[in-house]
Amino acid sequence: HGFTETDYLKTFAENPGDIYGASSIDKAMKNAYTQTRKFLMKAYGMTEKEATTIITQGIDFGMTQLVDGNWGVHGIIPKAILQQSDGGMP
Numbered sequence: 468h469g470f471t472e473t474d475y476l477k478t479f480a481e482n483p484g485d486i487y488g489a490s491s492i493d494k495a496m497k498n499a500y501t502q503t504r505k506f507l508m509k510a511y512g513m514t515e516k517e518a519t520t521i522i523t524q525g526i527d528f529g530m531t532q533l534v535d536g537n538w539g540v541h542g543i544i545p546k547a548i549l550q551q552s553d554g555g556m557p
Contacts, residue, residue: 468531468541469498475537487536499528499540511549521548 471490472478479485503526507518525548531539 470539471495490538495538495540503542
């Protein structure tokens with residue numbers, strides 16, 4: 468998952484309410500994509516190109532509703548796209 472600001476309370480320490488005017492679905496999506504790519508690379512030993520291919524072909528992203536104004540996006544990774552043909556995980 469990713470948010471407009473990873474730690475908005477630190478970013479907007481003087482006035483946390485400023486997150487409402489600064490929140491952006493574009494920033495949240497970029498953050499979610501980056502976090503998903505890093506996860507795939509670390510957890511499954513993928514290269515950046517392999518992780519990007521998996522993300523563009525098989526990952527669904529959705530909005531995360533937050534009450535504090537810091538918009539979020541989450542990625543859904545189907546287990547089936549990470550299984551080897553013998554049924555085991557890579």
